[in-house]
Amino acid sequence: MDPSERIAWLALAAVHGVGPATFGRLVAAFGGARSVLHAASDGRLGRAAIKVETGRRLPTEVVDRILVAAAAPDAATATLERFGLWTLTPLDPAYPSRFGVLEAAPPVLYGWGDPAALEDHYAVGVVGTRRPTPAGRALAARVARHVAGRGAVVISGLAIGIDGAAHAATVEAEGRTVAVIGAGHDHPGPRAHRALLRRILARGGAVVSELAPHAPASRGTFPRRNRLLSALADAVVVVEAPSRSGAINTGHHALEQGRALFVAPGRPGDPATAGCLRLLRETPARPFVGLAELDEDLAALGIGPVRAGDRPVAAPDPLVDLGAAERSVAVAIARAPSGLERLVAATGLPPGVVGGAVTLLQLRGLARIVDGAVLPAGPLLERG
Amino acid sequence: MLATLVTAVVSGLHGALVRVEVDVSPGLPVCHIVGLPDAALSEARERVRAAIRNAGFAYPASRITVNLAPADRRKHGAAYDLAIGVGILVASEQIRAGGGAWALLGELSLDGTLQAVPGVLPMVATLARAGQRRVGVPAANLEEARLVEGVEAVGLDGLDDAARLVAGPRGRRAMSAARRPVIGVSGLPAAGVAAPTGAAPEGRVALVSGLEPVDLREVRGQPFARWALEVALAGGHNLLMVGPPGAGKTLLARAIPGLLPPLDEDEALEVAVIASVAGLLGDGRRPGRRRPFRAPHHTASYAALVGGGPRLLPGEVTLAHRGTLFLDELAEFDRGVLDALRQPLEEGSVVISRAAGQVRYPARLQLVAAMNPCRCGYWGDPQRACCCAPGDPERYVRRVSGPLLDRLDLRVELGRVPPRELLGGPEPEASAVVAARIALARERARARNGGRLNADLSGAAALAAAESEPRARTRLAELAEAGALSARNVHRLLRVARTVADLAGAPHVDEAAILAAAGLRDPAGDRLGAADAA
Numbered sequence: 001m002d003p004s005e006r007i008a009w010l011a012l013a014a015v016h017g018v019g020p021a022t023f024g025r026l027v028a029a030f031g032g033a034r035s036v037l038h039a040a041s042d043g044r045l046g047r048a049a050i051k052v053e054t055g056r057r058l059p060t061e062v063v064d065r066i067l068v069a070a071a072a073p074d075a076a077t078a079t080l081e082r083f084g085l086w087t088l089t090p091l092d093p094a095y096p097s098r099f100g101v102l103e104a105a106p107p108v109l110y111g112w113g114d115p116a117a118l119e120d121h122y123a124v125g126v127v128g129t130r131r132p133t134p135a136g137r138a139l140a141a142r143v144a145r146h147v148a149g150r151g152a153v154v155i156s157g158l159a160i161g162i163d164g165a166a167h168a169a170t171v172e173a174e175g176r177t178v179a180v181i182g183a184g185h186d187h188p189g190p191r192a193h194r195a196l197l198r199r200i201l202a203r204g205g206a207v208v209s210e211l212a213p214h215a216p217a218s219r220g221t222f223p224r225r226n227r228l229l230s231a232l233a234d235a236v237v238v239v240e241a242p243s244r245s246g247a248i249n250t251g252h253h254a255l256e257q258g259r260a261l262f263v264a265p266g267r268p269g270d271p272a273t274a275g276c277l278r279l280l281r282e283t284p285a286r287p288f289v290g291l292a293e294l295d296e297d298l299a300a301l302g303i304g305p306v307r308a309g310d311r312p313v314a315a316p317d318p319l320v321d322l323g324a325a326e327r328s329v330a331v332a333i334a335r336a337p338s339g340l341e342r343l344v345a346a347t348g349l350p351p352g353v354v355g356g357a358v359t360l361l362q363l364r365g366l367a368r369i370v371d372g373a374v375l376p377a378g379p380l381l382e383r384g
Numbered sequence: 385m386l387a388t389l390v391t392a393v394v395s396g397l398h399g400a401l402v403r404v405e406v407d408v409s410p411g412l413p414v415c416h417i418v419g420l421p422d423a424a425l426s427e428a429r430e431r432v433r434a435a436i437r438n439a440g441f442a443y444p445a446s447r448i449t450v451n452l453a454p455a456d457r458r459k460h461g462a463a464y465d466l467a468i469g470v471g472i473l474v475a476s477e478q479i480r481a482g483g484g485a486w487a488l489l490g491e492l493s494l495d496g497t498l499q500a501v502p503g504v505l506p507m508v509a510t511l512a513r514a515g516q517r518r519v520g521v522p523a524a525n526l527e528e529a530r531l532v533e534g535v536e537a538v539g540l541d542g543l544d545d546a547a548r549l550v551a552g553p554r555g556r557r558a559m560s561a562a563r564r565p566v567i568g569v570s571g572l573p574a575a576g577v578a579a580p581t582g583a584a585p586e587g588r589v590a591l592v593s594g595l596e597p598v599d600l601r602e603v604r605g606q607p608f609a610r611w612a613l614e615v616a617l618a619g620g621h622n623l624l625m626v627g628p629p630g631a632g633k634t635l636l637a638r639a640i641p642g643l644l645p646p647l648d649e650d651e652a653l654e655v656a657v658i659a660s661v662a663g664l665l666g667d668g669r670r671p672g673r674r675r676p677f678r679a680p681h682h683t684a685s686y687a688a689l690v691g692g693g694p695r696l697l698p699g700e701v702t703l704a705h706r707g708t709l710f711l712d713e714l715a716e717f718d719r720g721v722l723d724a725l726r727q728p729l730e731e732g733s734v735v736i737s738r739a740a741g742q743v744r745y746p747a748r749l750q751l752v753a754a755m756n757p758c759r760c761g762y763w764g765d766p767q768r769a770c771c772c773a774p775g776d777p778e779r780y781v782r783r784v785s786g787p788l789l790d791r792l793d794l795r796v797e798l799g800r801v802p803p804r805e806l807l808g809g810p811e812p813e814a815s816a817v818v819a820a821r822i823a824l825a826r827e828r829a830r831a832r833n834g835g836r837l838n839a840d841l842s843g844a845a846a847l848a849a850a851e852s853e854p855r856a857r858t859r860l861a862e863l864a865e866a867g868a869l870s871a872r873n874v875h876r877l878l879r880v881a882r883t884v885a886d887l888a889g890a891p892h893v894d895e896a897a898i899l900a901a902a903g904l905r906d907p908a909g910d911r912l913g914a915a916d917a918a
Binding site: 341344350353354355356362363371 | 605606607608609610611612615626627757763770774775778796797798799801805859862863866884887888896899900902903904
C-alpha cells in the first residue's frame with residue numbers, strides 16, 4: 001500500500017459510522033480508500049448505492065463526516081501518532097492471520113505493545129463475568145497462569161472481574177497477554193485497570209482495538225469486540241457467566257469461527273454460572289473439568305505447545321519457606337477462596353494471626369484481596 | 385424598690401456571670417426586659433407573670449424593669465425566669481431576702497413549677513468560680529449542679545420553693561432536696577459501677593435512634609471483625625466495617641458501650657459539661673461514667689453533626705467526646721457533612737464560626753463507621769447476586785472521600801454469617817472478657833505514652849515503637865514498598881501495630897504485630913484505596 005493510500009485508508013476507517021462492512025463495500029465500489037475520499041469531495045459518494053442488493057445509500061451525516069476526513073486526511077494519522085499507536089491493515093503482512101475467519105475483518109487494527117503477540121502459535125482466550133465469585137476469579141487466574149506457563153498468549157477483554165483476573169495472573173507469571181478492548185484507546189478499559197494495562201505492555205503483551213482512538217464505548221461495541229477476541233484465540237475458556245453475559249456471546253463467536261470452546265460448569269440453579277450451563281447444553285462446547293484435562297483436549301485438537309505433553313519442570317513448592325500459620329492459611333485459600341472471617345473459621349487460628357499471615361502471603365505474591373475475598377495468586381494458583 | 389440576683393449565661397462550654405436587676409416602681413403596669421435578650425427570654429415576661437399568680441403571689445400592678453447585666457452580652461434561653469420571678473417578688477416586697485445570697489437558675493411554667501434547663505453544670509461552675517457559694521436549680525438539674533465542688537446546690541420544684549429559699553431558714557422545711565454536703569466529681573458513680581449491659585438510664589442518654597446496648601455474647605460469627613473492633617477500642621483507632629446487610633455491623637457497634645472502660649474523673653466532668661450544655665442532663669438523668677456512644681442517622685445535617693445553629697450548640701462530634709461516634713451507612717451521609725469530620729478527627733476539637741460568634745468544642749472521639757459494599761449491599765457476596773449496574777459499586781464507595789477513608793485506621797470486610805454458625809458453633813466471648821483485655825491494653829498504652837492512647841501517638845513516637853525489632857522494621861519497609869504507603873500511613877500502621885502488641889502483652893512492636901496490623905489496614909482491597917484492581 002503506498003503511503004498516500006494508507007493515509008486515506010486510516011482516515012476513512014476512523015470515520016464514525018464506517019464499520020468494517022461499509023468500509024469493505026466502499027473500498028470495493030470505488031477501488032481504494034483514496035478514491036472514496038475523492039468521491040466524497042466531488043459529490044459522487046452521496047449518490048452511490050453502497051449495498052447493491054437493496055440500493056441503500058450512505059446516511060448523509062456519514063457522507064458529511066467522510067467529507068471532513070477527506071479535507072484533512074492527515075488528521076487521523078496525527079491522532080495515531082499522538083496516542084503512540086501502531087496500526088495493521090489487512091494488506092499488511094503482520095495483520096493477524098487468525099482474522100481470516102472473520103466475515104467483516106476490521107479494516108484497521110489499532111494497538112499498543114508488541115503486535116507479534118497476536119501471531120503467537122498458541123493463544124487461549126479466558127473470559128467471564130464482570131462480577132465473579134471469589135472462586136470464579138481464582139479459577140480464571142489459575143487457567144491463565146497454567147496456559148501462560150505452557151507458552152500461551154492469554155487473550156481477554158480487560159474488563160473488571162474475570163478478564164482482569166486472567167490478565168493479572170498472566171503478567172504475574174511473566175506471560176504475554178493481549179487485551180482486546182471495546183472502545184478506542186482514549187478509553188482503554190476501566191480506570192481501575194490502568195496499572196494492569198501498563199504491566200501487560202511491559203510484559204510484551206498488547207492492547208488492541210478495531211476502533212479509532214476517540215471512539216467511545218457503546219452498547220454495540222463490546223459484542224463486536226467479542227468476535228475479535230475469540231478470533232485471536234485458538235481456544236476460549238468461559239470461566240463464569242450468568243445467563244446474560246458478554247462471555248456467552250464470545251463463546252458463540254468462538255464456535256462459529258471454529259475455535260475450541262471450553263466452559264467451566266457450575267452447580268445447576270446457581271445464577272453465577274447459569275450462562276455456562278446453557279452454553280454446555282445448547283452448543284458443542286466441551287466442559288472444562290481440570291487443567292490436565294484441558295491440556296489433553298487441546299493436544300487432541302492440535303492446539304498448544306509444539307511438543308504435546310511436555311510439562312514444565314515442577315516448580316519448587318511455593319509454601320516451603322513459610323511458617324506453620326502462613327502455610328495453613330495458604331492451603332485454605334488455595335482450596336476455597338473466601339473472606340477473612342471464613343479463613344479464621346477454616347483454620348482455627350486467632351484472627352490476628354490469620355490477618356498477619358494473609359499480609360505476608362500478599363507480600364510474597366501468593367495471595368491478593370479483591371472485594372473482601374482472599375484469593376490465591378502466583379505460584380499458589382498451581383496448588384488445589 | 386430594686387432587687388439584684390445573680391445568675392449565669394453559657395456560651396460554648398463556658399459560662400459568664402449575669403446580674404438580674406429588677407426594679408418595681410410606681411407607674412403604668414408594664415414590664416420591660418432589657419440587656420440583649422433573645423426571643424425565648426423576651427417571652428419570660430409572660431411566663432413569669434402567670435407563674436407568680438399561679439404560685440399564689442400577686443403580680444405587682446406597677447412599672448417593672450428587668451435589666452440583665454452586663455448589657456453587651458447576648459443572653460438566650462429561659463434559665464433566667466426564676467431569677468426574674470424571685471426578683472419581682474423581692475422588689476415588690478412580697479418576700480424579704482433574708483436567706484443569704486442565692487444564685488437561681490430555671491425555667492418557669494405558667495403554674496409556677498420549675499423546668500429543667502440546659503447548661504446548668506457550666507453555669508454553676510462559673511458561679512462557683514465567681515465566689516457564689518449557694519445555688520438553687522431545678523430539681524431535675526440537681527445531679528449535675530452537685531458535680532461542682534464548693535457550692536451548696538439545692539433542687540427546687542417551683543417558684544414558691546425558691547421564694548422560701550431566698551426568704552430564709554424558716555421557709556426551707558418544705559424543700560424537695562435535703563441539705564446534703566457539697567460534693568464534687570466524687571459524686572459520680574464509682575468506676576466500674578456502670579454495668580456493661582442493661583437499660584441503665586445513663587446508657588440511654590447517650591444512645592440515639594433507639595439503639596440498645598448489646599453484649600458480644602449475642603454476636604455470632606465474625607471472628608475477624610470482632611478482633612478488629614477489639615484492636616480499635618484498645619487503641620482508640622477509627623474503624624470502618626464494610627459488609628452486606630445483616631452481617632452484624634450494627635450489632636458489633638452496639639456492643640461498644642459495654643466494651644470501653646469507664647471515664648476517669650476529669651473525662652467524666654468534661655463529658656458532663658457537654659451533656660449539660662446540650663440539655664441531655666435534664667429530667668433527673670445523672671451524668672455517668674459511661675463513655676458516650678452517639679449514633680446519628682445518616683440524614684444528619686452539618687449542624688447536627690459538627691455543631692452550630694443559632695445558639696452554636698455542640699454537635700454529635702462533641703457529644704461523642706471521649707467516646708464513640710458511630711456512623712451507620714457511611715456512604716449515605718451527605719458528602720459535605722462527612723468531610724467536615726476531618727478537622728475533629730485530626731485535631732480533637734471543632735471550631736464553629738458564625739455571625740453570632742465563634743466557639744471551640746472538644747471533639748476527641750473515636751469514629752466507628754459501617755457501610756454496605758454497594759447500594760444493594762451484595763457486591764462480592766458469594767451467594768447472592770448484586771443487582772447494581774456495572775460501575776455503580778465503585779461509584780458508591782467513592783461517595784466517601786479519600787481523605788476521610790484515609791483517616792479510618794482499620795477497615796474490615798464482613799461476610800454474611802452462614803446459618804450453621806448462627807444456630808450452632810462455639811459460644812462467643814462475652815463483652816466482659818473482651819472489655820477486660822481492652823482495659824488492660826489501654827492501661828499499658830497510657831502508662832507508656834504518658835496518658836495517651838496509641839491512636840494519639842506522634843509520628844516519631846510511633847516510629848520509635850518498632851525501633852528495637854529489626855525484623856519488624858524489615859517487614860515495615862517491605863510493606864511500605866509493596867503498598868506504596870505514605871509516611872502518614874506508615875505512622876498509622878505502626879500505631880495500630882503498637883495496639884496489637886499491647887493486646888498481646890508484647891513489650892515491643894514485633895514482626896507479628898506489624899503483619900497483623902497491615903492485615904487490618906485494607907482488606908477491602910482494590911475498591912477502597914489501592915488503585916489497581918486485578
